[in-house]
Amino acid sequence: MRADILFRGARIIDGTGSASFTGDVAVIDDRIAAVGQLGDWTANKVEDCTGLALAPGFIDPHVHHDEAMLTDPLLACMTSQGVTTVINGNCGFSIAPLTTARDLPPPISAIVSNDAPRFASYADYKARLDAEPTAVNAACLIGHGTLRLNAMDDLTRAADATETAAMCRQLDQALTEGGIGLSTGTFYPPARAATTQELIDVSSVLKSHGKLYVTHMRDEGDGVIAALYETFAVGRDACCGVHVSHHKCAGLANHGLSETTLKIIDDAMAKQDVGLDTTPYTASATMLNSGRHKQATRVIVTESEPHPEQAGRDLSAIAADWGVDLDTAVERLLPALGIFFIMDEGDVRRILGYEHTIVCSDGISKGSHPHPRVWGTFPRVLGHYVRDVGLMTLETAVRRMTSMPADRFGLKGRGRITKDAFADLVLFDPETIADAATFENPIQPAKGIARVYVNGRAVWADGQSTGTRPGRTVTKEQPVQVV
Ligand code: ZN
Ligand code: CU
Numbered sequence: 001m002r003a004d005i006l007f008r009g010a011r012i013i014d015g016t017g018s019a020s021f022t023g024d025v026a027v028i029d030d031r032i033a034a035v036g037q038l039g040d041w042t043a044n045k046v047e048d049c050t051g052l053a054l055a056p057g058f059i060d061p062h063v064h065h066d067e068a069m070l071t072d073p074l075l076a077c078m079t080s081q082g083v084t085t086v087i088n089g090n091c092g093f094s095i096a097p098l099t100t101a102r103d104l105p106p107p108i109s110a111i112v113s114n115d116a117p118r119f120a121s122y123a124d125y126k127a128r129l130d131a132e133p134t135a136v137n138a139a140c141l142i143g144h145g146t147l148r149l150n151a152m153d154d155l156t157r158a159a160d161a162t163e164t165a166a167m168c169r170q171l172d173q174a175l176t177e178g179g180i181g182l183s184t185g186t187f188y189p190p191a192r193a194a195t196t197q198e199l200i201d202v203s204s205v206l207k208s209h210g211k212l213y214v215t216h217m218r219d220e221g222d223g224v225i226a227a228l229y230e231t232f233a234v235g236r237d238a239c240c241g242v243h244v245s246h247h248k249c250a251g252l253a254n255h256g257l258s259e260t261t262l263k264i265i266d267d268a269m270a271k272q273d274v275g276l277d278t279t280p281y282t283a284s285a286t287m288l289n290s291g292r293h294k295q296a297t298r299v300i301v302t303e304s305e306p307h308p309e310q311a312g313r314d315l316s317a318i319a320a321d322w323g324v325d326l327d328t329a330v331e332r333l334l335p336a337l338g339i340f341f342i343m344d345e346g347d348v349r350r351i352l353g354y355e356h357t358i359v360c361s362d363g364i365s366k367g368s369h370p371h372p373r374v375w376g377t378f379p380r381v382l383g384h385y386v387r388d389v390g391l392m393t394l395e396t397a398v399r400r401m402t403s404m405p406a407d408r409f410g411l412k413g414r415g416r417i418t419k420d421a422f423a424d425l426v427l428f429d430p431e432t433i434a435d436a437a438t439f440e441n442p443i444q445p446a447k448g449i450a451r452v453y454v455n456g457r458a459v460w461a462d463g464q465s466t467g468t469r470p471g472r473t474v475t476k477e478q479p480v481q482v483v
Contacts, residue, residue: 057084092185
C-alpha cells in the first residue's frame with residue numbers, strides 16, 4: 001500500500017483517552033487510511049516521528065475569529081498551537097447573519113469591525129469561506145446578540161413577540177444553512193436586558209435542529225450560581241443541550257466557589273444535557289467598563305479607542321501617570337478592552353481537571369496586545385498543566401481537546417486518529433511543548449509543535465505557516481464519508 005504521508009514510529013495519542021502506543025499512521029488525500037504497524041506501506045513522504053507524539057488536531061470550541069477568518073486566513077495563532085478546527089460566533093456575537101446597517105456596539109465591535117463585510121445570511125459567510133478558505137476548519141455558532149441587533153432598535157429592553165419571532169426566523173434559517181448552534185452573551189450590554197423567557201423562546205428553535213445553546217452566562221462572579229440555574233432552565237424549557245462557555249468563578253469574593261459550581265453542574269448533568277469549557281489562565285479578558293477592575297488584583301489595558309498608546313500597560317500605571325483614580329482612568333480609556341487577574345489558581349485547576357471540561361482559548365486575535373491565551377492555550381495545558389503540574393495524563397488532556405469537543409458539537413470525522421477520519425493531525429514533543437506567549441509578550445508561537453496538518457495538508461511546519469489553506473467549513477450534519 002502506498003500513502004501520501006506516512007508517519008513512522010510516533011507515540012500515537014488517538015484522542016479517545018486510551019493509553020498511547022507507538023505506531024504508524026498512513027494518510028491518503030484528506031483521510032487517515034490506516035493506523036498501526038504499517039511496515040509494508042510506502043509513501044510519497046515519510047515523516048520520522050521518533051520521540052514525537054501524534055494526536056488528532058486540536059478543536060477550539062470557543063474563539064472569536066469570525067472576522068480574522070477573512071483578514072488573517074493563515075490563522076497562525078491557531079495552527080501554531082496545533083489547532084485544526086475552530087468554532088466561531090461565541091458569547092452571543094457572530095459575524096452572520098448581519099442584516100442591520102447600524103454601527104456595531106461593543107463588544108461585538110471588538111470582534112467584527114464596522115467596516116468588515118456584512119453577511120446577510122450564514123450561507124453568505126460560509127460561501128465566502130468556501131471560496132477563500134483558511135488554514136483551519138471552521139464551524140460557527142449564531143449569536144443571540146447579533147440577532148438582537150438585527151431585530152431590535154432598542155437593546156435596553158426585552159424583545160417583544162414580533163422581535164422574538166424575527167430572531168427565531170433568522171436563527172432557524174442560519175441553522176438550516178449550517179450554523180452549529182446558538183450562542184448567548186447576557187453578560188454584555190446588547191443582550192443584558194433579555195429575560196430568561198426571551199432566551200427560552202429563541203432557543204426553542206434549537207430542538208428541531210438538535211443543536212446546542214452555548215452561553216457566556218449573565219454572571220460569572222457573585223451571581224454565577226443563579227446564572228447556572230438560568231442556563232439549565234433554558235435547556236429544560238427549550239428542550240436543548242446547554243453548554244457553559246469559559247466557566248470561571250470571577251472576583252476575589254468567589255475564589256474557591258468552583259467546588260460548589262462543579263457539584264451543581266454534576267447534579268444538572270444527571271438530569272439534562274450540560275457541558276462546559278474553560279481556559280487555562282487565572283486572568284480573563286473582556287470590556288473595561290464592566291466594573292470588573294474593582295474585583296481584579298491587576299488589570300492590563302489591551303485596547304483603548306481614545307488612547308491606543310496605552311495598550312499593553314497596567315491600568316494602575318496609567319492612572320498614576322494621569323494622577324487620577326482607577327475609575328476615572330477607566331472612563332477616559334473607554335471604549336476599551338482589558339485583561340483582568342480575577343480568578344484563583346485553585347479554581348482554574350479544579351475546573352480544568354474536572355472530567356467533563358473541554359479546553360478552549362476564547363481568543364480574539366485582533367489588536368496589538370491580546371491575551372496570551374490567543375497563542376498559548378493548548379500548549380499551556382499540555383506543557384504546564386500536564387507535564388509540569390501533573391494535573392492529568394497527556395492522553396486525558398488530548399481527549400479534552402479532540403474527541404470531546406468533536407462529540408459535543410457533532411463534528412463527525414474529526415477529533416480521533418482512526419481509519420477514515422479526516423487527517424487533521426498535530427505532531428509535537430511532549431517533553432518540550434510549552435506556551436511562549438506571556439502577558440508582556442503575547443504574540444508568540446508555542447514551543448514543541450513540530451508539524452500540523454489539516455485535511456491531509458501541512459499548515460504549520462518548522463516554526464511557521466506553510467501558506468496552505470486547506471480548511472473547510474464544517475457543520476453538525478457533515479457525514480463521515482467512508483473512503
Ligand atoms: Zn465570553
Ligand atoms: Cu468568548
